Every structure is written in C-alpha cells, then in structure tokens.
Amino acid sequence: MQAAERGAAGRGPVVVVVLLVAVLVLVGVLVAPAVWPEAPPPIVSDAKVHPPAPADPGGSTRTCDADELDVRLAADRTTVTAGEPVVFTVSLENAGATPCLVDGADANRPVTVWAGEPGRDAERVWSSGDCDEAERMLLLGPGSVDTQEVRWSDVRSAPGCERVEKPIEPGIYSAQVTVADVDGAASQVVQLTRPEPPEPSPSPSRSGKSGSGKSGSEKSGSTSASPSASATPTDESNGDAGGADE
Structure with a gap:
C-alpha cells in the first residue's frame, strides 16, 4: 500500500512536466507566426532575356543589300592645299537585322x-581604287561598323595605278564613296575647294636709290666746285689791285 502511494507520487511530477512542455510547444506554434512572419515568395517572371547571338562566319554568305548597308564619308578638311593630304x-555599317x-x-x-x-560628264580626278587589287571580305553583324582612313595627296590617278602629271587646278571638287558589288550603295557627297594660289x-625697285645717289653726287660736286670758282676772281682782283698800286 505504501509502495503504490510512493509510485503514484513519483509519477505526478513527471506528468506535470510533460503537460507543461506540451503547453509551451503549443504556445510557440501559435505565437511564432505573429512575431516572425513568413518571407514573401520570390517573384518569378515569365519573360526570358536572350542575348544576341554572335555572328557565325560559316553561317551566312549573303551579300549586303543597298537598303541595309549604311555608307558614310567624312574629311578632316574641306580646303585642298598643296603638300597637305x-x-x-x-564607314560601312550593317543597319539590317x-x-x-x-x-x-x-x-x-x-x-x-x-x-x-x-x-557622267564630270572629270574624274582621283580614286583610291586605282592602285588596289586586293579583296577584304567583311562579315558585318547587325549594327557592326567597319571604319577605314584613306588619304588623298593632291595628285591625279588613273585605273591601273598609272601616274598622271597634270596638276590639280584651283576650283571645286567632289568626293564620294561607292560600293561596286552593291548596286545603289553610296555615301553622301563631300565638297572640297582648291583655292587660287x-x-x-612685288619686289622693291632700285631705280629710285640709284637716281637719288646720282643727284646727291651732283649736288656734292657742285657744292665742292663753288669755293674754287670763287677763289679765281679773288686772286685776279688782288692782282689788279697790286697793279693799280704800282
């Protein structure tokens, strides 16, 4: 009898502890969401970003058309001066897709x-293609630009790189870029001016100096001759005076 009472008394505190833990867990489950709300779900977009694909040299052999090839020409000066090219x-730009x-x-x-x-009737003066027979194939992707510099050294040229000795005369000249294998592809016209030399x-004249020197010598000569000319009558007058005294 006493042993049963001691067992029941020993289980009493254990049951209380278990119930207390269960109450704390239940309170935590109910209170925690109010204190720490759940993180918002990530934003998921259905839009997909596709970077532009690089141009594949082996994927296209299509020649550019005139309506998609932008040809431009610029000059560092509009006055043509001898000795200054x-x-x-x-610039060639692919404006297509x-x-x-x-x-x-x-x-x-x-x-x-x-x-x-x-x-058609204009006089052809010079061309950068007269001395070039090479080929430089370019694969231009959408928006790609090829830029090159060309110098004109104030000379004439002819097809086949034949030299022309005729000088560049003063007047108005026009420059333009055309693409031979793309019909209709051309740049705007750049106007150039070759001014009159x-x-x-006028060189200074020396006649005035020589004339003035001559007149100066004549003046100095006439001036130096005056004392001797005046001395002669003085001597004669002295002689006449001496004769009169005698």
Whole structure:
C-alpha cells in the first residue's frame, strides 16, 4: 500500500512536466507566426532575356543589300592645299537585322574625287581604287561598323595605278564613296575647294636709290666746285689791285 502511494507520487511530477512542455510547444506554434512572419515568395517572371547571338562566319554568305548597308564619308578638311593630304574616313555599317557580307577593300569600295559635281560628264580626278587589287571580305553583324582612313595627296590617278602629271587646278571638287558589288550603295557627297594660289608680292625697285645717289653726287660736286670758282676772281682782283698800286 505504501509502495503504490510512493509510485503514484513519483509519477505526478513527471506528468506535470510533460503537460507543461506540451503547453509551451503549443504556445510557440501559435505565437511564432505573429512575431516572425513568413518571407514573401520570390517573384518569378515569365519573360526570358536572350542575348544576341554572335555572328557565325560559316553561317551566312549573303551579300549586303543597298537598303541595309549604311555608307558614310567624312574629311578632316574641306580646303585642298598643296603638300597637305586630305584624310577621308570611310564607314560601312550593317543597319539590317541579319549578318551580311561586303568587300571593304579600296578596289571595291573606292573614294573617288571629281572636278565639280559628280556625274557622267564630270572629270574624274582621283580614286583610291586605282592602285588596289586586293579583296577584304567583311562579315558585318547587325549594327557592326567597319571604319577605314584613306588619304588623298593632291595628285591625279588613273585605273591601273598609272601616274598622271597634270596638276590639280584651283576650283571645286567632289568626293564620294561607292560600293561596286552593291548596286545603289553610296555615301553622301563631300565638297572640297582648291583655292587660287597667292599672288607674289612685288619686289622693291632700285631705280629710285640709284637716281637719288646720282643727284646727291651732283649736288656734292657742285657744292665742292663753288669755293674754287670763287677763289679765281679773288686772286685776279688782288692782282689788279697790286697793279693799280704800282
């Protein structure tokens, strides 16, 4: 009897502790969400960003069309001066949506200079393609730009790199870029001016100096002769006076 009472008394505190832990756990489950709210779910977008694909040299052999090939020409000066070359900047840009091929060598993409306005009847003065027979194929991706510099040294040229000795005369000249294998592809016209050479300044005349020197010597001669001329009558007058005294 006493042993049973001692067992029941020993289990009493254990039951109390278990109930107390269960109450604390239940309170924590109910209170924790109010104190620490759940993190918001991540934002998921259905939009996908695709970077532009690099141009594949083996994936396209299509030649650029005139409506998608932007050809531009600029010059570092508009006055043509002897001994100072004009530096042209040539730009080819693919303004289309797909890659395309173009020959960017001077033989196919020349800078040509005419006397006056360009046209069939205009005098062809010089071309950067006259001395070039190379090929420079370019694969231009969408928005790609090829830029090259071309120099004109104030001389004439002819096809086949034949030298022309005729000088560049004063007047108005026009420069333009065309693409031979792309019909209709051309740049804007850049106008150049070759001014008249300065007139030589007149050299000073020496006749005035020689004349003034001569007149000066004549003046000095006449001045030096005056005392001797006046001395003669003085001596004669003295002689006459002496004779009179005698």
